[in-house]
């Protein structure tokens with residue numbers, strides 16, 4: 479037997495309950511701490527060992543040397559499966575899984591992420607770089623006057 483009043487409690491409760499849906503993109507999601515979003519590159523830490531490239535199962539990383547101890551990184555977000563294996567493989571903590579999750583693009587070019595190399599270290603100061611001057615020979619010390 480159908481009792482129309484049976485639904486009344488459920489109806490009232492749902493009016494005051496927090497919505498199950500999310501007002502995205504007006505309200506953004508807060509990702510959990512271990513979320514594996516877009517991989518970030520911390521250029522100053524990279525030593526160019528390419529362990530990340532070796533271990534990436536999707537062939538999505540390219541590390542290129544652009545100067546003395548300077549490396550840049552390119553990621554193909556269309557290939558990346560966000561497994562974060564590269565983060566685990568990096569011996570210098572130069573890679574991190576960020577909470578960035580809006581990674582769609584209209585074409586392949588928009589799915590390439592590029593990270594510049596760290597700035598070149600400042601040139602050694604002129605004082606350090608210039609060859610050290612020969613120390614000038616000391617002036618001969620005059621012999622003491624025996625008459626005094």
Ligand code: SF4
Pocket residue numbers: 523524525526527528529530531541549567568569570571572573
């Ligand atoms: S594993 Fe880390 S240190 Fe080695 S090339 Fe990749 S990002 Fe650089």
Ligand code: SF4
Pocket residue numbers: 517533534535536537538539553557558559560561562563564565
């Ligand atoms: S997260 Fe996985 S697939 Fe993506 S670049 Fe790193 S190792 Fe490759």
